[in-house]
Amino acid sequence: MFREVLKKLWADKFSRISLIVLGIIYFSLLFADIIAPYNKDFSDRTMAYVPPSKIFVVDENHHLSKPYTYNYIRSFDNENLRITYDIDRNQKHYIKFFSQGQSYKLFGLIPMKIHLITTDNDGRLYLLGTDINGRDVFSRILFGGRISMTIGFLALFVLFPIGLLYGGISGYFGGIVDIIMMRFAEAVMSIPSFYLLIILASILPGGMTSIQRFMLIVIILALIGWAGFARVVRGMVLSVKNQEFVQAAKSIGASRLRIIVKHILPQTTSFVIVAMTLSVPSYILSESGLSFLGLGIQQPDASWGNMLKEAQEYTNIIYRPWLLTPGFLIFVAVLAFNVIGDTIRDVLDPKSSK
Amino acid sequence: MQILKYILKRILQSIPLLIIVSLISFFIIRLSPVDPLAELRLNPSVSQETLQKETQRLGLDKPIIVQYGKWAKSFVKGDLGITSNGEQVSTKLKERIPNTLLLTTIVILLTWLVGIPIGIIAALNWKSNLDRILTVLTSIGMAIPSFFFAVLLLIFAVKTGWFPIGGLTSSDFLEKSLLGQILDISHHLVLPVTVLFTLSLAGLQRQMRANLLDVLDSDYVKFARAKGLSEFKVIYKHALRNAVNPMITLLGFEFAGLLSGAALTEYVFQYPGLGRLILEAVLRSDINLVMASLMMGAIMLIIGNLIADILLIITDPRIRRGNV
Numbered sequence: 001m002f003r004e005v006l007k008k009l010w011a012d013k014f015s016r017i018s019l020i021v022l023g024i025i026y027f028s029l030l031f032a033d034i035i036a037p038y039n040k041d042f043s044d045r046t047m048a049y050v051p052p053s054k055i056f057v058v059d060e061n062h063h064l065s066k067p068y069t070y071n072y073i074r075s076f077d078n079e080n081l082r083i084t085y086d087i088d089r090n091q092k093h094y095i096k097f098f099s100q101g102q103s104y105k106l107f108g109l110i111p112m113k114i115h116l117i118t119t120d121n122d123g124r125l126y127l128l129g130t131d132i133n134g135r136d137v138f139s140r141i142l143f144g145g146r147i148s149m150t151i152g153f154l155a156l157f158v159l160f161p162i163g164l165l166y167g168g169i170s171g172y173f174g175g176i177v178d179i180i181m182m183r184f185a186e187a188v189m190s191i192p193s194f195y196l197l198i199i200l201a202s203i204l205p206g207g208m209t210s211i212q213r214f215m216l217i218v219i220i221l222a223l224i225g226w227a228g229f230a231r232v233v234r235g236m237v238l239s240v241k242n243q244e245f246v247q248a249a250k251s252i253g254a255s256r257l258r259i260i261v262k263h264i265l266p267q268t269t270s271f272v273i274v275a276m277t278l279s280v281p282s283y284i285l286s287e288s289g290l291s292f293l294g295l296g297i298q299q300p301d302a303s304w305g306n307m308l309k310e311a312q313e314y315t316n317i318i319y320r321p322w323l324l325t326p327g328f329l330i331f332v333a334v335l336a337f338n339v340i341g342d343t344i345r346d347v348l349d350p351k352s353s354k
Numbered sequence: 355m356q357i358l359k360y361i362l363k364r365i366l367q368s369i370p371l372l373i374i375v376s377l378i379s380f381f382i383i384r385l386s387p388v389d390p391l392a393e394l395r396l397n398p399s400v401s402q403e404t405l406q407k408e409t410q411r412l413g414l415d416k417p418i419i420v421q422y423g424k425w426a427k428s429f430v431k432g433d434l435g436i437t438s439n440g441e442q443v444s445t446k447l448k449e450r451i452p453n454t455l456l457l458t459t460i461v462i463l464l465t466w467l468v469g470i471p472i473g474i475i476a477a478l479n480w481k482s483n484l485d486r487i488l489t490v491l492t493s494i495g496m497a498i499p500s501f502f503f504a505v506l507l508l509i510f511a512v513k514t515g516w517f518p519i520g521g522l523t524s525s526d527f528l529e530k531s532l533l534g535q536i537l538d539i540s541h542h543l544v545l546p547v548t549v550l551f552t553l554s555l556a557g558l559q560r561q562m563r564a565n566l567l568d569v570l571d572s573d574y575v576k577f578a579r580a581k582g583l584s585e586f587k588v589i590y591k592h593a594l595r596n597a598v599n600p601m602i603t604l605l606g607f608e609f610a611g612l613l614s615g616a617a618l619t620e621y622v623f624q625y626p627g628l629g630r631l632i633l634e635a636v637l638r639s640d641i642n643l644v645m646a647s648l649m650m651g652a653i654m655l656i657i658g659n660l661i662a663d664i665l666l667i668i669t670d671p672r673i674r675r676g677n678v
Contacts, residue, residue: 187531
């Protein structure tokens, strides 16, 4: 089944593009250390809000040259009372590929210094400009993407076992257990999900390490979605629980938990796969919204949502449009996931194959 | 009469639901290590007496179950306590809830006016290029993060000056005539409505498309065709009615989604709605306000679902006869 779905996905024009786009994104995130010119936390305070570096391939004598860039000099314009950035044309900084730069550990293990694209030590290469602390936006997008693009999947891995077990128990036991469990699930669903999300996020204590915070955000995201999922699972369990194979399991004396986990829940596999692919984008959006408000991933860690936090100021969005790039990336990633989800739903829906 | 009985039953059913909601919210909020009166204590304009009264009212010196009991008692009486600025929570809510309802109602009306026809067009041109293009267009709308879209529209508003930036009314609102006031509010609503409309259009359009496709495949539609009815009559008299019914159930979900989506949009546009209120309350850890707005959100959601159910009874004769 899995191979067939992949084949159909590849055959469809839109979903093939989406697969390729997501492939490129995840590949770049995996090798972010190599691709990014700078480390995640490298900041040059004298270079706050520098616009993207201009890269030249034709030099001042109109000759073709190796690509090079100039640094920016910051100065204060006394007449208009604003900071201006001018190109410092005295010193050319050639762009180097696969050469030595800041040291890092690839996958947290292998110490390396090679960067895909960098420039000499005095030069600064800011492909997408810098933020308020003089950190390279391009590098931070790569490192932040690691958080934004995986948090949805992690939340799903926490949420699905909970939802499956909850729905399974509720549907299989029935009666008063079912009523109480479903009332509770409905109550969770009656709180507008984003309200619940911000309240859960707001009670997180401060002073956590970034890993702890990340894990807690994952759990919070999972706490939002499980109820709706459990309800659907319960419905499916109700429809299979009186079938012969369940009775057979009962008659050989299998325990109730074993019947639920081993015999009934596997019946829901294809639904689970579809539900998973369809709900990844909504978790990506939730995380970015939460971080945008300052309740999710915190500085100095990067996520696409918290990088957009700076876009809340008018001056930033008007004079420093490069700060908006993470928003476009969220858009592209979510769109790609949605297109793939649509196609998978079409493929697995028996009606569409007629 | 039967319908009334059903409605009454549904209202009674939602009471235990609300009790569980309040229990969940209460325990989540009390789990936080924040002192619920910290802001109030720091506020010099709040007297010692008010502080005493709030401590008494919330029962902060007692165990959490007693605290919940106290809270529930005053909630039922309609006493929601005071915000950290010393204002009444209830006045604050009265000010904000109508604004959120206004925003969401307009958005729901618009999405239905646009989404249903597009869904029909897509279903009737199934698997054609038009269908593909419509689905991709609405997908694009669904994929833009609401806050990001709102920020982009703000840039647009600042650059062109065509739209007011944020809020619901201009500063000279009270001096305007009634018509002027309505125009002023509509002018302020354009951008937030655009964001939420784009966000929720896709879901409706897809659902409508899927429903109509399902119905077009059914036996009675085939029969109507075989009988020699014109295609127009088959679709608009027979198929469409049954395809729209499930959409009404969706109305409740749509409302829930909008309440959530509206929070971020309201925040970016500085729109005085419930979503922004709860956000500000959360950021200031204003416990009374958070608790009350959570409950209001849940009540609005439950009422929204109730309305959807009642509408369904009115439109679907099968439910009227069977389930009630």
